[in-house]
Amino acid sequence: xxxxxxxxKLSECAKQACRIDNSLFTSYNxxxxxxxxDGTGVxxxxxxxxxxxxxEKTEEGLKPIPGKLFYRGYDLxxxxxxxxxxxxxxxxxxxxxxxxGELPDKEQLAxxxxxxxxxxxxxxxxxxxxxxLEGHNIMNILARxxxxxxxxxxxxxxxxRDNLMRQSIELISKFPTVIAYAYSxxxxxxxxxxxxxxxxxxxxxxxxxxxxxxxxxxxxxxxxMLDLLLVLQAEHGGGNNSTFTVRVTSSTRTDTYSxxxxxxxxxxxxxxxxxxxxxxxxFHHLKEAISDWTNVDEIDTYLTRMLNKEAYDKSGLIYGIGxxxxxxxxxxAVLLKELASELVAEKGCEKEFAFLELxxxxxIACFKKVKGDKKxxxxxxxxxxxxxxxxxxxxxEIYTPLFxxxxxxGWTAHRIEELHFDGRRIIRPAYKNxxxxxxxxxxxxx
Numbered sequence: 001x002x003x004x005x006x007x008x009k010l011s012e013c014a015k016q017a018c019r020i021d022n023s024l025f026t027s028y029n030x031x032x033x034x035x036x037x038d039g040t041g042v043x044x045x046x047x048x049x050x051x052x053x054x055x056e057k058t059e060e061g062l063k064p065i066p067g068k069l070f071y072r073g074y075d076l077x078x079x080x081x082x083x084x085x086x087x088x089x090x091x092x093x094x095x096x097x098x099x100x101g102e103l104p105d106k107e108q109l110a111x112x113x114x115x116x117x118x119x120x121x122x123x124x125x126x127x128x129x130x131x132x133l134e135g136h137n138i139m140n141i142l143a144r145x146x147x148x149x150x151x152x153x154x155x156x157x158x159x160x161r162d163n164l165m166r167q168s169i170e171l172i173s174k175f176p177t178v179i180a181y182a183y184s185x186x187x188x189x190x191x192x193x194x195x196x197x198x199x200x201x202x203x204x205x206x207x208x209x210x211x212x213x214x215x216x217x218x219x220x221x222x223x224x225m226l227d228l229l230l231v232l233q234a235e236h237g238g239g240n241n242s243t244f245t246v247r248v249t250s251s252t253r254t255d256t257y258s259x260x261x262x263x264x265x266x267x268x269x270x271x272x273x274x275x276x277x278x279x280x281x282x283f284h285h286l287k288e289a290i291s292d293w294t295n296v297d298e299i300d301t302y303l304t305r306m307l308n309k310e311a312y313d314k315s316g317l318i319y320g321i322g323x324x325x326x327x328x329x330x331x332x333a334v335l336l337k338e339l340a341s342e343l344v345a346e347k348g349c350e351k352e353f354a355f356l357e358l359x360x361x362x363x364i365a366c367f368k369k370v371k372g373d374k375k376x377x378x379x380x381x382x383x384x385x386x387x388x389x390x391x392x393x394x395x396x397e398i399y400t401p402l403f404x405x406x407x408x409x410g411w412t413a414h415r416i417e418e419l420h421f422d423g424r425r426i427i428r429p430a431y432k433n434x435x436x437x438x439x440x441x442x443x444x445x446x
Contacts, residue, residue, distance in 0.1 A: 020434060028432050034239075038062055039375070041239045041324070044427075045247065048072070049098060049413050050235040054326040064327035064376045067334075071235055072101050080231060080335050089205040089223075091230040091406075092116055095172055098235055098413040099165065113205070119173035120200040120209060122181070126152065127197065130181050134189050138401045139268040141182040143261045146171070150257040157255050159419050167256045168412035175408050176206055179401045180213035186397060206230070210405070215393065222392045225343050226402075229385060232332045233403055235410030242266040242273070246411045250418040251427040263411050264404055273403040276386035277396055279320040283356060283387065285312055293355040296362060303359070303366040318363045320383030332381035340388055347391045356387055 001009070025032055034042045038061065051070040056063045069076040071094060083090035096104045096112050104112060122130075129148060133141050149171075150156045155163050181197055188195040198216065200209045207227035211218040238247060245266040249259040267273035289311075290298055305311035306318055323330055337357070344353045360379045367377050389399055418424065 024434050028434075030432065035324070039324070044244075044429075045238055046421075047238045047414065047417060048101065049417060050237040050410065052237040052239070052325050054323070054328075067323075067326040067329045067331045067378070069236070069331045072097050074103075076232070076331060077335065080228060080339075083228070083231070084339075087224075089207060089227045091206055091227050091234070094231050094234050095409045098409050099168060099416070114202075115169060116173045116206060117200065117202045117204075117209075119170045120177055120206075122174060122177050123152070127181060130178065131185055133182070134185060136186065136190065137268075138179060138182045138186065138397050139264060139273075139404065141186075142175070142178055142401055142404060143264040143268075145178045145182070146257050146261045146264065149174075150255060153257070156257065159253055159256075161416065161420055164256065164412075164416050164419065168416065171256070171260060171412060172408050173206075175405045176200075176210040177213065179398060179405060180210060182401075183214060183395065183398050187395075211392075214398070218392075219346065221343055221346055225339065225388060225392065228339055229336070229388065229402070230406040232335060232381065233385075233406035235407070235413065238414055240272075241269070242407065243410055243414050247414050247418045248427045250415045251424065253419070256412075256415065259415055260408070260411055263407075267404055267407065268400060273400040273407075275319060275380075276382040276389070276399050276403070279382050280386035280390060280396065280399075282312065282319045283359070286359060287352070287355070293351070294358070296358070299358060299362045300366055303363050304370060307366060307370045318367070320379055321360070321363045321367060322377040323380045326378055326380065327376040329378045330380045333379045333383055336381065336384040336388065340384060340391075343388065343391055349391055353387070356384070 024030075031042045034044065036042060040055075040062065049072060051068075051073075053068040053070070054065070056065055071079065074097070079090065079094065083093075092113050093104060093109055095116075096102075096109060126145070126148070130141065130145060133144055135141050153167070177200060184196050187193045196216070198213045201212060204212060205223070205227060207230060208218075208223045211223055211226060236243070238244060242263045246259050246263040249262045270278060286302070287293070290302055292298055302311060303318060307316060309316040340353065344350055360383060364377055364379070386399055389402065390396075394402070
């Protein structure tokens with residue numbers, strides 16, 4: 001048999017070996033995707049960090065309610081509106097809150113910001129290694145850079161609380177720099193653009209520093225908008241795929257860098273962190289496919305065709321619509337929509353924004369018409385985040401890394417909790433084998 005044929009042969013055999021009758025999941029009461037039959041998540045742990053609320057349980061079943069997101073017991077809506085009222089950056093404050101469980105006072109926050117800025121620069125060897133790690137996917141470079149940090153850490157395997165907190169702060173600080181440098185090198189090697197390695201400015205916030213390092217010039221409104229996007233995406237409970245990945249790997253007592261790299265790998269997937277890019281691509285397509293951006297009938301006809309797998313990528317999906325927990329509304333999407341209006345005016349994108357809002361409204365109505373009332377859907381955070389990034393002039397290649405730049409706060413907070421609560425044990429669920437025993441045949445008889 002030719003060597004080249006072996007891969008094809010193995011693939012064909014695996015096709016049959018992977019088949020599992022769907023009825024078996026029901027007969028063995030398997031919670032596919034760790035979801036119950038009513039769509040709720042299977043309870044696998046307890047946390048005091050984030051709380052995602054999209055429904056209430058009643059005697060009649062699940063009752064959809066407007067979505068709420070809490071950080072350490074504080075309503076995210078209250079946090080964001082307080083930051084807007086006081087016109088200040090809030091990501092560092094939220095990071096302090098999620099890591100410690102307490103809101104900082106002015107002196108504590110100032111010291112924490114200084115600590116973040118002190119750790120933001122990369123040493124020369126790390127910078128040179130990023131240059132050597134040329135690649136087309138910034139998330140891949142980010143994961144490799146995180147794994148490399150193990151080498152430079154004097155105590156990489158120490159899981160004491162103090163050491164975990166030190167590692168967490170360093171990772172939160174260095175993510176913006178790694179992402180900015182990785183994109184600059186990608187742009188240089190792929191598009192022949194000038195290579196800029198800008199040193200972070202200790203007088204700037206984390207959001208400002210990222211914009212400075214990646215494109216130098218930015219407006220104050222862009223910096224505030226990015227800061228708020230980071231705040232909104234910093235944490236989302238222990239059940240989202242990437243955070244659960246971090247908790248599962250942390251439960252084995254592996255090192256911080258291996259666990260966070262696993263979380264990055266999870267977030268990279270298009271069904272998780274990569275969804276905002278899918279929304280942007282879909283929106284560009286709809287701007288071309290629909291001639292009248294105000295015609296409800298034309299929009300409904302096309303969206304219905306998408307749901308019926310007859311248009312666009314024929315996946316049957318309208319990207320950015322629907323969420324595993326939120327039903328009536330995703331609080332992050334509501335806040336983004338509210339906050340985006342000022343930036344829309346600054347960038348002169350009123351017509352496009354009105355079209356996006358109409359797509360959101362009609363997509364929900366079309367989903368109900370095609371799928372029925374059994375499941376309520378709303379727009380999620382990805383529906384508006386990509387559009388806002390694009391208005392800010394940020395490249396598509398860093399949309400998912402920006403998600404990681406925010407979520408590293410939640411990941412590290414959950415890792416610390418996973419390794420330091422009483423009664424902790426390795427996470428080890430069960431899988432039922434549904435294949436009958438087969439007698440072994442000597443190779444001469446096969």
